[in-house]
Amino acid sequence: MSLIAKNLSVTYGTGSGRELVALDDINFEIARGEFVTIIGPSGCGKSTLLHCLGGMLKPSSGVVTLDEEPIRGPDARRAAFVFQDYTLLPWRQVLQNAVLGLRFDGVPKAKANAKGEEMLALVGLSDFREAYPRELSGGMQQRVAIARAMCMEPGILLMDEPFGALDEQTRRQLGFEMARMLSERDSTVVMVTHSLDEAIMWADRILVMSARPGRIAKEIRVTAPRPRTHDYIATEEFAALRSELFTLLDQDNVSDLAESVDR
Amino acid sequence: MTTTDQSPARPDDRGQPVVASTPGIVRRWHSLTLRSQSRLVLVLVLVLVALVWEIASRTGLLNAQFVSRPTAIVASIPELLASETVRAAVIATVAGVLVAAVYGTVIGIVLGYVMGFFAIIRAAFFGPALFLLSVPKSIFIPIFLVFFGLNRETAIFYGAFSGFIYVIVNVVAGFDLIREQDLRIAKAFGAKIHHRILDIVFPATLPGVFAGIWYGVKGGLQGILIFEFFVSVGGLGALITQYSNELRTDRVFALTLGMAIFAIALGAIWTAIERRLAKWRPQN
Amino acid sequence: MSAPAVATQSLSRKASRNPTGQRPPRRSAVIALRVGACVLFFGGWLYLQGPGDMSPVILPNLEKVFLELGRFLTTGQVYQAALVTLGEILGALAIAATLGFAVGFWGARKNLRSGVLEPLLIWGYLVPTILFYPLFLLWLGFGTSSKIGYAAVSAFFPIAYNCLRAYQRVEPRYIQVGRAFGASARQLDWQIKFRGGLPLAAAGLKLGAAQAIVSVIVAEMLASSQGLGFLIQLYAQSFRIPSLYAIIVIVLVVVGILHVAVKLLLREDAPVEAR
Numbered sequence A: 001m002s003l004i005a006k007n008l009s010v011t012y013g014t015g016s017g018r019e020l021v022a023l024d025d026i027n028f029e030i031a032r033g034e035f036v037t038i039i040g041p042s043g044c045g046k047s048t049l050l051h052c053l054g055g056m057l058k059p060s061s062g063v064v065t066l067d068e069e070p071i072r073g074p075d076a077r078r079a080a081f082v083f084q085d086y087t088l089l090p091w092r093q094v095l096q097n098a099v100l101g102l103r104f105d106g107v108p109k110a111k112a113n114a115k116g117e118e119m120l121a122l123v124g125l126s127d128f129r130e131a132y133p134r135e136l137s138g139g140m141q142q143r144v145a146i147a148r149a150m151c152m153e154p155g156i157l158l159m160d161e162p163f164g165a166l167d168e169q170t171r172r173q174l175g176f177e178m179a180r181m182l183s184e185r186d187s188t189v190v191m192v193t194h195s196l197d198e199a200i201m202w203a204d205r206i207l208v209m210s211a212r213p214g215r216i217a218k219e220i221r222v223t224a225p226r227p228r229t230h231d232y233i234a235t236e237e238f239a240a241l242r243s244e245l246f247t248l249l250d251q252d253n254v255s256d257l258a259e260s261v262d263r
Numbered sequence B: 001m002t003t004t005d006q007s008p009a010r011p012d013d014r015g016q017p018v019v020a021s022t023p024g025i026v027r028r029w030h031s032l033t034l035r036s037q038s039r040l041v042l043v044l045v046l047v048l049v050a051l052v053w054e055i056a057s058r059t060g061l062l063n064a065q066f067v068s069r070p071t072a073i074v075a076s077i078p079e080l081l082a083s084e085t086v087r088a089a090v091i092a093t094v095a096g097v098l099v100a101a102v103y104g105t106v107i108g109i110v111l112g113y114v115m116g117f118f119a120i121i122r123a124a125f126f127g128p129a130l131f132l133l134s135v136p137k138s139i140f141i142p143i144f145l146v147f148f149g150l151n152r153e154t155a156i157f158y159g160a161f162s163g164f165i166y167v168i169v170n171v172v173a174g175f176d177l178i179r180e181q182d183l184r185i186a187k188a189f190g191a192k193i194h195h196r197i198l199d200i201v202f203p204a205t206l207p208g209v210f211a212g213i214w215y216g217v218k219g220g221l222q223g224i225l226i227f228e229f230f231v232s233v234g235g236l237g238a239l240i241t242q243y244s245n246e247l248r249t250d251r252v253f254a255l256t257l258g259m260a261i262f263a264i265a266l267g268a269i270w271t272a273i274e275r276r277l278a279k280w281r282p283q284n
Numbered sequence C: 001m002s003a004p005a006v007a008t009q010s011l012s013r014k015a016s017r018n019p020t021g022q023r024p025p026r027r028s029a030v031i032a033l034r035v036g037a038c039v040l041f042f043g044g045w046l047y048l049q050g051p052g053d054m055s056p057v058i059l060p061n062l063e064k065v066f067l068e069l070g071r072f073l074t075t076g077q078v079y080q081a082a083l084v085t086l087g088e089i090l091g092a093l094a095i096a097a098t099l100g101f102a103v104g105f106w107g108a109r110k111n112l113r114s115g116v117l118e119p120l121l122i123w124g125y126l127v128p129t130i131l132f133y134p135l136f137l138l139w140l141g142f143g144t145s146s147k148i149g150y151a152a153v154s155a156f157f158p159i160a161y162n163c164l165r166a167y168q169r170v171e172p173r174y175i176q177v178g179r180a181f182g183a184s185a186r187q188l189d190w191q192i193k194f195r196g197g198l199p200l201a202a203a204g205l206k207l208g209a210a211q212a213i214v215s216v217i218v219a220e221m222l223a224s225s226q227g228l229g230f231l232i233q234l235y236a237q238s239f240r241i242p243s244l245y246a247i248i249v250i251v252l253v254v255v256g257i258l259h260v261a262v263k264l265l266l267r268e269d270a271p272v273e274a275r
């Protein structure tokens, strides 16, 4: 299995008639079981790219294919989203939000709820199964959104800054839990993040994006075997990757890089 | 350059606890929540108003024939309750309001959803509906009369009419409460059209529908009363007019205040039900 | 307890969301639909008065209605009536706005005051005010003052309630900024609280204006000897059906103009608490 983006471009028409090139000629291939992180400056088109990969957004040109099949629309069994704004339906309790996709898919209630409980336990929210979203903190809501995606047991997990609203500690802990589970399942993951550590820690490969127009400025392989433990942070390899990323993301360098790609 | 000379904090700022020296009633007052304090004062204000009213009426400061007085109003209640005509009038009006509200809300909800679901219909007719909302519905009473005749059914039709525009507008407004991101979730997780209606559209529009039903009832009540004041088709409106012409001000007050309390109670109950059904909504 | 939550009179007309995933409608289609509705309306009318054989006592000859309309526009009677009505509306609104702003602003300054006032004002919202019109007739007589009094009371409640809400919760952030930059109590009152609550208060005034218009016309229809409402009642009672239809059209136009005027005068758009 492989997820391929080919000559992907997205142009938004803005209200005032101007056009905004959010993505410009993106090409990459993601193999089954691979964990890819995407990092780049704010507004460079990361969310846009993720939406295209999941079929939420039709690219202006180019295609996304999964096993040679072009992706035409969303299908949560194939690729489940954790959106950046982690929207939950406010009138559904936590468990009912977690099992949303299963219920949409016609899975019987009891079976769906069992699965939902399991995933809520994973994200540490079993005690809140009957709470309404408004009673949860932002980070807790985000974890429900993660559980909702995991419930689908998707072939591909598309996560847009899934730990954005979490504190360092929870973020790391949840990250390890998920990484373990995802590598056990051999899930393919594409994760947008703005944390350098996160980008390196979980990834087989890092896509570094440049801003306006959004392009892939660089691909970096992380060769250490997954799942990794805390010890990895202390390694020299980690430090080297981190400083490389740091330099890349320095605004000037990113645009320099983009220009060099131009040529 | 200027310097401000700040006076030093007075030493007794953090001095004796104030409570110890205050009398019991003040302490009791301060131990109440703001809510209970407000209620207490509200009751006091109402009692005071009644008292001033009573005194002004008894001393001749106000003409008792025109303003009556609280004791007289209360005293008139038993005779009103005993009267067959009064009972019949109240029943006619209240029943009329309920029927009108049912017509008005059902038609309004259906049309509101049609407008909400079909953007083209909304674009074409929501503006006119808003305009109709803003005009006094009463100007159409004569048209109802020439079409349907001088009888109580016409009052009901008119009551339904004066409610249903409010319902439509509120239901359509409910559609504006549908959040973009909820629709996106539905799409990403494969919601079929019936899921989308039951899980996204219906809950999101529910507050609008609820408000709409309330306005349907209120519009019905207002409409039927106006109709009954305008032409004699019986009911409470006719009765109030009659008592008012006979200068039975005590009875006029008893009936209008009674009806007002009925409306307030209805509104309060409705709000409570709505709160309960929408407990997921963030409190502001 | 609070009044039901969705505002009705202040809705924006912005294009709808599409829960069924449709594209925004095309302008031409919208116009076609509206023209179609008009054709249906007038076509139906002409059919009923011709082949449909409906009595002219119910549905007057369309031509006669237009003739009446022309007569109204060229003689003074209607203008005079409109002037009376307009005067009553303005009088009522002036009273209601003054009292409403005063009560709202005064009430919002102390928690206890607003705690007492809020239920009272909400009750005013919940009760159909028409109930009390006979009392106004009794007290103020058949003339214009009973119309002004009744309409002022009807308009008072939305204005006062929205003012109360407006000044109860001016964005704490603004107040914080004011404090931080050394505003005095009076400056805080006028330059921050008053200004900050203005949009909502203006929205309340808009509702009040709508209420005043409706109330004055109803009041004139029920008992009076002048004004547009009186003319409606007059033609209805004397069965001058074409004149009745024509005067209704005129009232619709006048009300439309008044609403446009209010909208232009109070341009700022703000969320409204209730109604």
Ligand SMILES: Nc1ncnc2c1ncn2[C@@H]1O[C@H](COP(=O)(O)OP(=O)(O)OP(=O)(O)O)[C@@H](O)[C@H]1O
Residues within 6 Å of the ligand: A012, A013, A014, A020, A022, A041, A042, A043, A044, A045, A046, A047, A048, A049, A084
């Ligand atoms: N629906 C839209 N219409 C118009 N322009 C859009 C739309 N969505 C995004 N954009 C524009 O496309 C560009 C990329 O947006 P995108 O949300 O993909 O960025 P991002 O990399 O996810 O940013 P962030 O890290 O802040 O989430 C931005 O410049 C944004 O203004």
Ligand SMILES: [Mg+2]
Residues within 6 Å of the ligand: A046, A047, A048, A084, A160
């Ligand atoms: Mg983003």
